Amino acid sequence: MKDNMRGTIEMTTAMVISGTIGWLVVLSGRPVTEVVFWRCLFATATLLAVCAAMGLLRRGQITHQQLLLAALGGVAIVANWLLLFAAYSRASISIATAVYNTQPFMLVGLGALLLREELTRSKVGWLVLSFGGVLLIVLARPDADMGGSNYLTGILMSLGAAFCYAVAAMITKKLKGIPPHLIALIQVLVGTLLLLPFAFSSYDMIAPASWAYLVTLGIVHTGIMYILLYGAIQRLPTSLTGALSFIYPVVAFLVDALAFGHRLHPLQILGITAILLAAAGMVLGWKWPKFTAQQH
Numbered sequence: 001m002k003d004n005m006r007g008t009i010e011m012t013t014a015m016v017i018s019g020t021i022g023w024l025v026v027l028s029g030r031p032v033t034e035v036v037f038w039r040c041l042f043a044t045a046t047l048l049a050v051c052a053a054m055g056l057l058r059r060g061q062i063t064h065q066q067l068l069l070a071a072l073g074g075v076a077i078v079a080n081w082l083l084l085f086a087a088y089s090r091a092s093i094s095i096a097t098a099v100y101n102t103q104p105f106m107l108v109g110l111g112a113l114l115l116r117e118e119l120t121r122s123k124v125g126w127l128v129l130s131f132g133g134v135l136l137i138v139l140a141r142p143d144a145d146m147g148g149s150n151y152l153t154g155i156l157m158s159l160g161a162a163f164c165y166a167v168a169a170m171i172t173k174k175l176k177g178i179p180p181h182l183i184a185l186i187q188v189l190v191g192t193l194l195l196l197p198f199a200f201s202s203y204d205m206i207a208p209a210s211w212a213y214l215v216t217l218g219i220v221h222t223g224i225m226y227i228l229l230y231g232a233i234q235r236l237p238t239s240l241t242g243a244l245s246f247i248y249p250v251v252a253f254l255v256d257a258l259a260f261g262h263r264l265h266p267l268q269i270l271g272i273t274a275i276l277l278a279a280a281g282m283v284l285g286w287k288w289p290k291f292t293a294q295q296h
Contacts, residue, residue, distance in 0.1 A: 007235030011244040014228040019251025021221050022093035023259050025085045028213040030206065032085045033198035035214065036078060040191030042218020043226075047185040050227060056182045066175055070183050073171035074190030080164035081191075083157045091154025093256040094264060095137060097249050098272040099158035104282045105130050106166030114170070125288035126278040133274030134159070140267035180230040188222065242283035249276060 025035055051057055062070070087096035105127050111117035138155055168187075175183055206214070233241055253272075256262045264272070280286070 003235045004240075007232045008240070008244065010228040011232035011236060011241060012247060014225050014232060015244060015247035016251050017221055017225045017228070018248045020255055021217065022085075022088050022097065022252055023255045024213045024217050024221065026088055026093070026260070028210045028217070030210055030214070032082055033195055034200075035085060035217065036081045036191065037195035037199040038214040039081070039217045039222055040078070040188045040195065042215055043188040043222035044185065044192050046219050046223025047181060047188060047226065050223070051179075051181050051185050054179070054181060056179050061182060062178055062186075066178055067186065069171055069174055070178070070186040071190050073168045073175075073183065074187035075194065076164045076168035076171065077187045078191040078194055080161045080168065083164065084161035087154040087157035087161065089154075090150045091158065092262050093260070094253045094262060094272070095151075095268060096154060096158045096161075097252040097256075098268075098275050099134060099137060099155050100162050100165075101249055101275050101279045102130050102134065102159065103162040103165045103169075104279050106163045107169055108282065110166055110170050122286070122288040123282065126281040126286075129281075130275050130278035133271040133278065136267050136271030136274065140265045140271065180233075181227065184226045184230075239284055243280075245283065246276065246280060 025032075028035055030038075084096060084100055087099075090096075091099070108117070108119070108123055108127070112119050134155070138152065172183060232244075236244075249272075253264075281288070
């Protein structure tokens with residue numbers, strides 16, 4: 001019971017932190033490649049200290065093959081962040097977050113293709129509902145200050161981010177037995193090295209306020225958030241972890257509305273509801289209702 005309570009608090013805190021990422025990305029006012037670089041760099045420093053304190057930096061903790069797999073996962077995670085952060089300014093934080101929540105379906109699709117996992121009737125049903133939600137969001141008329149093609153690009157970027165996240169999750173599945181904090185450290189270290197050439201692409205000085213957002217993104221929204229998330233996953237049953245994960249999009253929608261005054265259109269609300277309902281059904285293992293004709 002004590003473990004459950006602690007895990008619930010950790011998971012809730014991690015999801016609230018995640019929900020405010022878009023806010024900090026937009027407020028930083030920096031190019032996306034730069035934001036992701038600094039996020040990775042500050043997260044590397046945080047997770048390096050944590051892994052050292054936990055004694056995870058000893059030789060023999062990870063094989064060369066596992067290290068390569070973790071690094072590949074890092075490439076997927078960095079691509080996921082780049083696409084998602086770029087989508088915020090094009091389709092808004094709310095829409096990008098909602099479309100990004102199609103990631104459970106990407107994971108199921110990859111599982112069916114690569115691992116020959118069974119596609120049940122319920123999974124197909126939730127997949128169709130989620131696809132319908134994305135279509136409704138695409139059909140919705142964006143705000144006047146958001147060009148139609150830009151809006152569509154933002155949606156496609158969010159779908160791309162969800163796919164990259166699913167790839168990273170598939171790779172992480174192959175790393176069973178490796179401490180998650182060490183996997184996270186390898187991923188952000190790979191991100192730091194990959195984006196180093198793009199880190200100083202804009203030569204204008206970074207304002208003190210922007211530095212505050214970038215440091216917070218790296219330390220709190222990556223390092224600390226990962227620690228809380230993994231602590232919760234280890235303590236909680238999968239169903240509860242899945243249910244609490246929906247705090248993230250709700251917080252993101254509230255932040256978008258309160259901080260940026262973004263109002264959703266009815267079709268967008270309908271699309272978001274369909275995606276989140278389908279994602280909940282998939283993650284929590286709800287059965288698709290059976291419709292049988294009544295016999296008289």
